[in-house]
Amino acid sequence: MEGHTYHFYQLEREIQERLREALKREFALALDQEEIPVEVPPNPEFGDLSSPLPLKLAKTLRQNPLAIAEKLQAILLKERPAYAKTITVTAPGYINFFLDFVALTRGLFDAVAVEKEKYGEVKVGKGKKVVIEHTNINPNKAAHIGHLRNACLGDTLARLKRRLGYEVEVQNYIDDTGAAVADIVVGLYHLERECPRGVPFDSFCWDLYTQVNQLYEENPPLKEKQREVLHQIEEGDNEVAQLAKKVAGKIVDHHLDIMWRLGVYYNLLTWESDILKLGFWEYAFEQLKGEGSLVYEEEGPNAGCWVVKLGDLEEFKDLENPDKVLVRSNGTATYTAKDIAYQMWKFGVLGKDFFYDRHGLQPNGTVLWTTTPDGNKMERFGRADEVINVIDLRQKYLQDVLRFSLYKLGFEKEAANSIHFGYEVVALSANTARELGVEVKEGEKEVYAMSGRQGIGVKAGVLVERMVKKATVEVAKRHPEMSPEEHRKLAQDIAIGAIRYYMIKYNINSVIVFDFNEALNMQGNTGPYLQYAYARAANILGKVEPEILEEIDLRDVSIPAELTSEERELIRRMAEFPATLGKAAQLLQPPILAEYTFNLASTFMNFYEAVPVLNAEPPLMRFRIALLLAFRQTLGNALNTLGMPAPARM
Known part of the structure; x- marks a missing residue:
């Protein structure tokens, strides 16, 4: 600051x-x-x-x-x-x-006038780097709305941390060697399925994934094909492994397209296949063995395994077998072992690094980098002071194991700065499940869990298009003077704002029960309401004579000795913005900022209904115009931090 x-x-x-x-x-x-x-x-x-x-x-x-x-x-x-x-x-x-509201208003106006789009920033994180890993969708089919919650929360965390002065590196981990990709390869390679012309590849794979898993149930021996594919992918340098890499690459490009559309951007794609090929775990294993951090079990249930001892920790002491196996008796590493090596790399303590290359230019003008098996050496990635893994609450146990394993292996500082940002999943309402073709019996369940294997879910692209279509109809009614292209552009801004706010505003420990009608509602505590408040302020300012607007300087405008209750409340709300940003970022709670932004917009709407601006006496009019300028900047900064567009008209 x-x-x-x-x-x-x-x-x-x-x-x-x-x-x-x-x-x-x-x-x-x-x-x-x-x-x-x-x-x-x-x-x-x-x-x-x-x-x-x-x-x-x-x-x-x-x-x-x-x-x-x-x-x-x-x-x-x-x-x-x-x-x-x-x-x-x-x-x-x-x-x-x-x-003293006169003095407080002067301080607020000075801050907004000088800092503009940086108003609200509190530079407590200057000189520190945080790595935020989010999205992490299996590259085997189209993204669904549950993935949108992860991406929107992760992206908002990144924006909050940047507002606090942290250097933020956003990573998107791609598991291109797992069973999910293998199932698609089984469908393409062994069942000889092909993507029909005109069908997006990720949508084709959405259905293929369901079909393959149904065939596993009908014909259990087919499951052996998955194991063969997994083995060939791990071996690499063969036709099946190349097909798996091609599938994952095409799906990831689809995922990036939908995330970019939502204003979600990344610094680095990290690929599981590169972690395996570069031998991250093998390197870490030798290092940890040499330091005596791992224990080789001679007897008991873990005989022949290398383990990390967790039984003396409060969180694990009541488990039947609390110690975590990192290397099985047959010499293969567990997922936890690979995660430990990857987490060590994020903190810069592994002693080994990826190769890197440019993946491409993102729509916001930034370069997206990717790990590669044989690219360029760079020292810009990883080496974090803090690592935040955005993964739903179902992964809490595994994230606890990761953190405590680091602690027991001697990486106490890294363990303390390994943060699992857990959140609840997205389910479907009965009405939405019925609309998607799920058999819903009256009076049975009100909430339906999504299942990729059963094909139950809402594709992210379908959600966005439905939102855009509905918003386009409303925009066309309100603005017949605009062209169809302008209608769609504004509708897209409204749809993106609605989706992002819907995914962010709920308590992260609450399951979001997704319902089409509620999500598409343009009234109440919604993204479009916040955007409407911004557009309303912009509309009033657009009616001010240009010469008057140009003359008004927030730093020297006269402030009345007596303020209305609506003016005081609006000033107080705006002055709270930096503290709210700081609180939301420090507590890792995007809903705190969402609630503040809704309250700020509501406070302005109360002001708008009760306080005349353009019809006030000249000195008072100038002050209230200044108040609107400060509000537009503050709300604009809040919307930007939430990743929401701020349209000048609705």
């Missing part, structure tokens, strides 16, 4: 510091700044900011929390924090801070 501006983030930090000093002076009690709660009260009668600190300390200090609050208040009134006009206490033990 630059030194010439003052944000709510700094104000909260200053209040925490003043409370910390007062606590030490009055009660000889030392707390860290982060231990001192400061929050926005639900009722403005209790201030603009409030601290329940006395309630937290009542038991420790053995005093009435209201008495503690009054003693701290007396000290704070002698040296008030910046912008604190009045400091009160309320039962049962809150300290409330009422702000």
